[in-house]
Amino acid sequence: GQNIDQPTEMTATEGAIVQINCTYQTSGFNGLFWYQQHAGEAPTFLSYNVLDGLEEKGRFSSFLSRSKGYSYLLLKELQMKDSASYLCAAPLNAGNNRKLIWGLGTSLAVNP
Amino acid sequence: DAGITQSPRHKVTETGTPVTLRCHQTENHRYMYWYRQDPGHGLRLIHYSYGVKDTDKGEVSDGYSVSRSKTEDFLLTLESATSSQTSVYFCAITPSTNTDTQYFGPGTRLTVL
Numbered sequence: 001g002q003n004i005d006q007p008t009e010m011t012a013t014e015g016a017i018v019q020i021n022c023t024y025q026t027s028g029f030n031g032l033f034w035y036q037q038h039a040g041e042a043p044t045f046l047s048y049n050v051l052d053g054l055e056e057k058g059r060f061s062s063f064l065s066r067s068k069g070y071s072y073l074l075l076k077e078l079q080m081k082d083s084a085s086y087l088c089a090a091p092l093n094a095g096n097n098r099k100l101i102w103g104l105g106t107s108l109a110v111n112p
Numbered sequence: 113d114a115g116i117t118q119s120p121r122h123k124v125t126e127t128g129t130p131v132t133l134r135c136h137q138t139e140n141h142r143y144m145y146w147y148r149q150d151p152g153h154g155l156r157l158i159h160y161s162y163g164v165k166d167t168d169k170g171e172v173s174d175g176y177s178v179s180r181s182k183t184e185d186f187l188l189t190l191e192s193a194t195s196s197q198t199s200v201y202f203c204a205i206t207p208s209t210n211t212d213t214q215y216f217g218p219g220t221r222l223t224v225l
Contacts, residue, residue, distance in 0.1 A: 042216035091212040098143050098206045104154040
């Protein structure tokens, strides 16, 4: 079957680094997404990895290992505004409908 | 900003009443999606559309119907609302390019009493 797993909750301290992990099982592979969702708001796109390795975008980086079915989102120099839910998602490969399968999200609390 | 609006943003209704939520986009995107999001369940796909009058069911479609008579509008209807349909509803689009990235509207918070 197809499945995405990520931890439910994490806590970190302002200024620190946190790594949010995601493991996935999909029938094929066509990339992996990370989204950020603040409480009461819509998810917003953070990153998309299709090749192995680390991609950096400012304070946020995303890593992918296709052979291990594993990804992580790395947040550096944490700020209070980074307190949010982080969703991992991957494309379903059934037909040409561009559907995504979603993890349940990791709720990150950044403490002062 | 993917030019997506949802209306209404908040609605309170009573069990048994019909409810229609509207998703409107201004950039001619082909693919549109309706999700609901509930604590402990994450985002769940209700219905999606891959063009005008082309729609299909998602994983939680029971009790919901959709229509897409114009590219820019994707309507979600609860024919007879139930308390279990109290949720936050998000519309999303995928741009009409070679990408699966989805962009979301601001959401509608629906309460069924």
